[in-house]
Amino acid sequence: MAFWVLILGKLSEKFRPYGLVAPQLLVLLIFLVLPIALIVIVSFWQFNGYTMTPAFSFENYTSIFTARVYLDTYLNTVRFVSLVWGICLLIAYPVAYFLAFHVHRLRWQIIWFVICTIPFFTSNIIRMISWVPMLGREGLVNQALLQLNIIQQPLEKLLFSDFAVVLALVHLYVLFMVVPIFNSLMRIDRNLVTAALDLGATSFDVFKDVILPLSRPGIAIGSIFVVTLVMGEFITVRWMGGGQSSSVGYLISNQIGSLQYPLASANAVILLMVTVLFVAAILRAVDIRKQL
């Protein structure tokens, strides 16, 4: 660090800005651009069951695009993403709205936020394991439903199912939606609400014509978080799905486990493309620059 500062001092005015940017650029190059480039390269290699051989072959891609199972996995991933995104939005918007408009004191806003973040104090794995006594065959939910005579047989599908995966993912990522929406709601000038009421708007009009349009950037940023994070999910899918659910991330992790690096790389490249498309679509729909 000190060494770098020393070098910066020696640089002429003209190059100093580049000198300042250089460390960050270096980090990005080594830890982002280089690995991605490697993945892209490896995705064209061949694998014969024992070793990888450098090549320039589309074999991996053709096998992915032609096999039904891959298509299903991708569709299932997109289904998870849409479900989790939709449910997160439905939960997060009211929460953010409540925090922004109904909690007037900073102290209480902080307290509520801390409560929201408490689940994040424990690791993801532990939180997922704790779903087991909750949702399992003998779990709390089944016990309660049986006691209340709502069901006669314990529900098998509560745990180790797509339902469980979506539930855990929502639990995991909903806060990533709450925070950006809360931020954009807090930025809305309260006089705009007063002005709208002054001009004869009902509270529903105020929401529809003023608050919702002005919180779009927050929704977009939250959506980008949730979509990109869920898109690559594999641990939650594996644990909560109990082997019954699949996602591209889980698929890639399995392929890595069986040393099929070229195939895993090809899948990673395609997944990255799909994610980029999603993000591009969101950015096209909403101009988030004002928020940044």
Next chain:
Amino acid sequence: MTSIALHSESTPKVVQGGVVLREVTKHYGSFTAVEQLNLSVEPGSYTCLLGPSGCGKTTTLRMIAGHEEITSGELWIGDRKVNGIPAAKRDTAMVFQNYALFPHKTVRDNIAFGLKMRGVPRAERQRRTAEILALVDLEEFARRKPDQLSGGQQQRVALARALVIRPQVILLDEPLSALDESLRLRTRLELRKLQKQFGLTFIQVTHAQDEAFSLSDQVVVMDRGRIDQVGTPEQIFNRPASRFVAQFVGDNNILNGTVVGIRSNEAGDEIELQVEGIGSVFCQAFSNGSASDRSSTHSPVPKVSVGQQAACCVRGDRLHLRGEEPAIASHSNGIPHSNKESHASATASAQARINQITARVSAVEFTGFVSRISLTLEPSGLEFLMKVRTDDWLRSGHQEGQRVELGWCLEDCIFLAQ
């Protein structure tokens, strides 16, 4: 109160409504923001609520608008008591301090918003929006977003948005404070013009005395949640009713003393104050509704008794140097006095001699047309401010540090009971 030139060709039917506040009080918990306000605003008049920040003027405006609840008292708009009626149904429209334009809507949609919310059919909405856009000269900006407009243009959009719904009363919260000086002066004229053209009741909040004076038919000076004085700008300026008004409104010099003599004259009472370190100062207590007043003023006839603690004030521009004629006109052309003029100025200087003190010039501030002269009274050490035309000051030949004799007329020295 005043007849107003109405109906420019584009101005629609005029609805008029006055505003009346009766004993209006507002508490926030244990804090009293506004206390027992009584105020009557004539239909079609321009009223300014003037006062320092925290005096309750904005709270009052927001109560009239319906954005603050009234703790007690009555509020009437037109012939309706509007306590508890929501803002949207009060037939008022507010112009906000920072305009509160909807940033995601175009200028046109901003202006049309109120009409849309009121369920005005699309065709009429478009016609009225176009009309008002032309009136405020913003037609070419109709498709822009507010952040693509200058401050002055934004201000006009805010005004247009309020005018287009044709309310009885327009409420303006410091509408000019975000503009730079030259734009503020121009917009001020425009505001007054529009108000007259529409014949609407305008109530504006401001902390700027010049703004209140130039715009209003009626100025309401507020301090700490109470009304100190209501009157025409001339009344407020020439006859401050309280020490606060005198301090807030002009470059007034205030002297504290004890009442030692009261003598009634045609304007009210002539009061002799004994001021420590100065001696006798004669000041005038005006009886209500005197001289050139157009309408009633709230300033009560001060009840005075000998021995009472009181004060008086004299504006900096009403102080005269000894030997200088108070009638400025006789100097301006540089021609030696004719007999008639010297007779007039003789009476004037006789009046000027009523109050006389000696002071030392401590500082001279050149501000352009006038100079501000700081004076230290001897021997009391009190600070006085005098405003003179720069030319006159230079002609007098006085220097900083010099001793001068000051005088002022009886009727320029206003008695202040509190």
